[in-house]
Amino acid sequence: MNLDVLIGAGVLAATLRLATPIGLAALGGVITERSGVTNIALEGCMLVGAFFGIVAADRSGNLAMAIGVALLAGMLLAALHAVASISFRADQIVIGMALNILALGLTSYLDYELYGTTGTPANLPAVPSLDLGPIGAIPFVGGAIGRQSSIVWATFVLVVVLQLFLFRTVPGLRLRAVGEHPRAAETVGIDVRRTRYWAVLASGALAALGGAYLSMAVAGSFTDGMTNGRGFIGLAAMIFGRWTPVGALAAALVFGYGDALSVSLQGADIGGFVFPVQLLSTLPYLLTILAVAGFVGRSRAPAADGIPYEPEGH
Amino acid sequence: MRQPTAQWTQGPAVPVVSVLVALVIGGIFVAISGHNPLVAYQALVLGAFGSPYDITETLVIAVPLTLAGLSVAVAFRTGLFNIGAQGQLLVGAVAAGAVGAALAPLPGVLLLPLTLAAGVTGGAAYGAIAGWLKATRGVNEVITTIMQNYIVVFVMHWLLQNGPMSAPNALGTPASAPIGAGAILPIVIPNEILPLSRLHAGVLLAAAAVVVFWFLLWRTSLGYELRAVGLGARAAAQAGIDPKRRVVLVMAIAGGFAGLAGMIQVSGLFHRVFDGFSSGFGFDAIAVALLGKNSPVGITLAAILFGAFARGGTIMQSNAGISAHLVEVVEAVVLFVIAAETIVRAIARRRGTPAEALA
């Protein structure tokens, strides 16, 4: 077995490709959970982003509009979550699950209605890749990053932006306060509900971007349920990454690497023993359990995460 | 200990209303996409209950769903959220399939109980892991069980695609070796009377499980303690009932119910373990438990309803050309309305009691 299978440029390129949707979902998760709302409907937001992006690309032929529609779709689904969880203080897990089922049913239903059994059309406006020209010629590194979708690069930028936002800006400080001790934030005049609404909407947009990446940049089409749990891997990455954008990206890269390996090691022979690549895919989930259980450092959610906030009685 | 849902003492009004609202919204949805909602629902109902054969097909889905619903409900009663019914079901299925195939030559009187035990034990063990993590390290069982669901899916991929359990079969899909004849749950209505019926003795097991659920919760000391912890954890604690000790046990029981569901799928329906089979029971089980208000009768009715949706939906698609995924939209709305009801009650309860009044 040659090392290329493990760390070749191809594997690294695949890592970036596979990590991107996970990372975007994870970023969305970081934002909402840092504000104190558990959003397990990221999977659903990804899915609607994937679907409506394709539909908009098909109907308008305009890439920018398609991405815009995808983000909007994610935000609308997230808005349902926000209203139910923040204004009505419903159980966030149940609402999240209901929305995931809704997203799956809705997109599959509309897929059938619009495209029947033939599937989504083929020649849709593609998301441009970023050709790094001469850098692409550098051995090894060039192969990995020389030609990646612009959304991949956008994700990196978003990670930096969100990291700075959370820890170096005033609105970020307030958001973190709301997630840790909402009553304290309220007593200094911060609008807890409004902060949380924005966070949830933003998470919907981020997850939807991840979905749009899957359908428009990678597959070029939509298939029912194509997100296939990536929203949940994103949540795992968020937990494993300790609720920071940079950590989430790092975790997404680790998980993406595992994913890439499971493809590149398929059928690989190690001394006569076929490598069980499918077991590699369990790694993200195992690692997350270990992280949450405290076996791998301390991973602690924001203190008020998932607890509906009851404003002081008047 | 979080209380994910209130234990409502009102009657079936809310679940019924939520289903009706969901059907109306679904109907509107159908109308907007240019179809006739009445046609759609008629096809759905006929597909689910139109003929004795249709009814058996509905029940074939309702049976494992009931068990999975019991799994979720028994955890809810203690204040725990078992999202892992899907994973526990699959572990039970794999365990049952492995035992049923490995000991295939044994006669039914031995093999069937062994297979059943394997299924239940497998699911129980898997559930207990989540319980143990919660009791000893305070890990949120929601996170653990979601992760566990995915882990078992991939392990199954490996086992069945090119791993130790994979065996060739006529369809060419990844699957395990067939279980021995002794492990098969017989069809309850012989095909001479009802041709093509797939309804197997698992329906009897499910009925028995419902009774066990009821008996456990309302007729045993353990059940009393579980309900006390779920409804009044602090009162239970000061009375000497230790919430932590119960967690592992409850998750194991919950896993056992789900594992039994998995075993039934293997022994009654497929007679081997297929990669990717019986997906989606876990999430539906949560809806079933909530809709059925965590009660034995409610869960049974809700499972039949959802079985009807699933079966009717498939027929609706082939006969009326309306995507079966409409059913998922309806189910999602049901869940939404139920979640919303909890808030209404919570608000009503708060108005009646004094807020922080101590000076």
Added chain:
Amino acid sequence: MPPLLEMHGISKRFGELQALAGVDLVVSEGEIHALVGENGAGKTTLMNVLYGLYHADAGTIRYRGKDARIGGPRDAIALGIGMIHQHFMLVPPLTVAENVVLGDERGGARLERRAIEERVASLERRFGIVADPAARIEDVPLGIQQRVEILKVLYRGSELLIFDEPTAVLTPQEVDELFGIVRTLRDEGKTVILITHKLREVLAVSDRITVLRGGRNAGELVTRSTTAAEIARAMVGRDLRDIRARAAAERGAPVLETAGLQALSDRGAPALRGIDLVVRGGEILGIAGVGGNGQSELAQCILGLRAVTAGRITVAGADVAHDDPRRTRLRGVAYVPEDRRAEGLVLAFTVADNFILGRQDRPPYARRGILDGRAIAADGARLAAEFDVRPPNAAAIVGTLSGGNQQKVVLGREIAGSPKLIVVSQPTRGLDIAATEYVHERLLEQRARGAGILLISSELDEIRALSDRVAVMFEGRIVAVLDAADASEERLGLLMAGHAEAASPL
């Protein structure tokens, strides 16, 4: 010049409870004004109205001579009113400086850490407050955390600072440091309202005093010309009831002994600082004290619901300090908790089911793990009748019963097993006269039967009516143990407010 603050006729009701009824408060600029009263008197509620966290049902507020409409904390802050809460409103992972400026960061969108820390440091220098601006709140002791709360209000330019029970979590040295800060604040022209029930503080640092009792005004005093006794009398009032004549019971062997008992509160501060107690069979030992001085923690430690950090607890000769509730109860300990709805009962269960709580795995209610429905129903009916539960329907859901009847269910369950030691905490809180009388009768009955009773109550009448001996708890210690004959209302009031000199005979 008009007073800085005039609150007039403030009323506030929460459901059935009238927390404030026509309360007045007048505070002059530049003074340190103590707002005094027992738990439940209405002090914090009144200040929450002032700070905009609650809306009053009636009454007016005038600030600097003008009508003030305070709809929320932001309005109060805008007027120049700042509150230092009893339960700190600080965000643990953020730093001292970040907590101080949160919500009013004064800069661009960028978080300028150094600038903020410098701003906070200069504020600290001006008022003589010491706290490392760059330290994270979760790493900092409670005394420092309180200073951060003070800095928060000063940062927002507060002229009127409200301190809500500020010394609850402080060590004696920290208390003195706090008083130094309060005096500096006054010297710098600030006005301070100090909510407290501790006489030592009132006498040490205040200029004028307003006393509340039961949601109403009970006195306005000038510190310099009043005495501890006078304040205590106003706080505690004159609702005397005749001390019940009762037969002297046979005092048996000790059923409860604690030695050097120590424990921490939920917030990690010391709640019990070395409690020595003895309760004998056939006697009622009353624990008097304003809520929050360790009484709840004492009951919890005895029952095994709270970890004991040092010392011993012995029940009927057995060491139970580290036993769980189940083991402790098997020794013959019964418990009537102070929060009957959340701790004493499972509200969604029936009356009969609540009667067996704790005994659900033993005969006659269960054999080999299986419940005996008939035995449960039979005993449920019997106990409901015996303990006068109304309506006498053992299948009724307990949550639908009135407070008094709920308490009877709790009593019935706890007494039914003929316990050796009964720990009761605030047994008649929220009950009407009839129910209160009933509870008292049953407790006296148990005393006559030979049980030892530890009665924890903030109601002085109750303590005096029932106890054979009275121990007063203050700040986690027993400051005195008096025989009933020596436990006059005035003396108890002084002791409860921390005036330890009253322990020796007057």
